[in-house]
Amino acid sequence: MKHVLRVGLEDLYNGKTSRLAITRDRKCGTCGGSGVRKGGVVRTCGTCNGRKVVVRVRQIGPMIQQVRTVCPDCNGTGVQIREGDRCPDCKGKKLTKDRKVLEVYVEKGMKSGDKIVMRGEGNEEPDVAPGDIVFVVEQREHDVFKRKGADLLMVKKISLSQALCGFTETITHLDDRVLTYTVAPGSVIKDQSLMRIEGEGMPIKGDPLQKGNLFIVFKIVFPESLSPDQVERIAAALGAPEPATLTGDEEEVFMEEVEIEQFGQTKASINRSEHYDEDDEDGQGPGGVQCQQM
Template sequence: MSTKDWLEKDYYKVLGVSSSAKPEEIKKAYRKLARENHPDANPGNAEAEKRFKEVSEANDVLSDQSKRKEYDDARKLFGGGGFRFPRGGNTAGAGSMDDLFRNASGGGGESFSDLFGGLFNGAGRSSRTTSSNGRGPRRGTDIEGEVTIDFVQSVNGVTVPIQMVSDAACSACHGTGAKAGTVPRVCPTCQGSGMQTSTSGGVFAVTEPCTDCRGRGMIVDDPCPVCHGSGRGKSTKNMQVRIPAGVTDAQRIRLKGKGGAGENGGAAGDLYVVVHVRPHPVFGRKGDNLTLTAPVTFNEAALGAEIEVPTLDGPAVRIKIAAGTPNGRTLRVRGKGVARRDGSRGDLLVTVEVVVPEQLSEQAREALGSYAAAAGTTDPRQALFAKARSASGAGAG
């Protein structure tokens, strides 16, 4: 790869981020693409291996603040017209970008690396090392699981057992990737670092995953028949997970460091638990408040009464129904709702539902007839018709 080609690569496009992307965006994009295209996950896939190299190369530059600045400056310089070549009849002085790089360190003047300070690990600058043993730490994979709990447990919190299947070290080869009785050898190309550095014209140094060991730093001559040389295998483990009070249905809880184990001293991944909450036959939820529909008789609503209603996990409470309470009115019982983080609790919202009897005795009918006569013949729908006529008239006008 020529220096010209290397400079003109759009690393932002490789990672699928904008040129103004924040470091955490770059990190997230790299991790996703690296997982998808890692040689261990795509054995024998040359296209994935090529893509993995491109992604690693882009991340090596964009994840380093100083390298990224130099890269951006260089792109502005060459892409924004920082250099001008003569045009017209004076062909002796005319040149191309290829000519510039080909002659950059040629006699007499300052070399290209002198002019631009060794961009991207240029001549005279050593590339970053990984760790004392040549292989850098690798963070463990994130794991996602699901758990279903009762409504009461979601309100008060609960500790539940959960069984997880994680990508741990292969039990047959203990993570070496080599067949029992054999051991992998250090890659002679990268000396176990998993990375190799190539130079272009003596000006730039490019660090990328080693092509011989595919970034692992070790070469397995006799692969493990269980994991096929990857060193990874599926394992099942049980753990106790604390579901906090107040969790909602479909909420995703992150448990830091409870995911897959890291490699070479790398941090463990995270465990994400998606919580499903079974509905309650009586209570509902609205934010930190619990909801309840309480049926009342016509007499209780009209004359007023004091009734008992249940609470989620405690004794019943008495609430007062004022005389003339309409159907659908909501009454509040303080402190009988969902537990909050600060230790307080939400409220219980009780909605009144006036129950109309489906059958009446003859005596009840006579009593209601007497009530209707005593109450008068006022039509409660007069206002409804008045509003409808008013709206119709306004529309016609």
């Protein structure tokens, strides 16, 4: 039996024990899996002679085909039980549905695709050992952290002022610890800069005291506009931009803000009649003068 076990990233970081109810086939406890009531009689199936299968012969044109199928009279059990001899609980089927609550432990550091095997807790059949139940871990997406191996990645939006002047910020981790870090004044953060905090990633499965790293991508949120006073103060602090050297022969153009998806979407339109309106159907140039090959 296989089941998908959906868990959060927090569960894979901290470990978790889940209680899951399953329904499975087990040997009937009343008849011990024989299918017969106390004092009842089990008879060998007369159709298959206890072999559980029958051989059907079919003729297809000049060919004769033999097909082995499950015996329809005993349903592949090899025996037949009269109605009055059947177990009152399993009705002669030898199996009953059983519901059990299992405790499934999610180990620290597990990842999507890892398997948790519960030996002997699966379906059971007469004269066959119980099967296993396999839970396949599937991680739900997290709102803050992305995982790759033992490393974690998060995106942190900061203002232009923070990027230029430094700041102190906090991170609430997956175990509810609050981490704090500081970018010193004068350490300019560029847009899409990537920083790393050692040892604050995911625990290593089997050795949870060892951890990966936490990576932070900084995304600068620029102001929509600036007042003249702000422009003046920024220019005073950073230096005014140098003006372009113009000769007077330049052609002035104007630009507008667009989305990147618009790049490559402009369709060229060629009006062939405009390009060739000076040519007539006979290949004559202007004034009706014909071209003659020499």
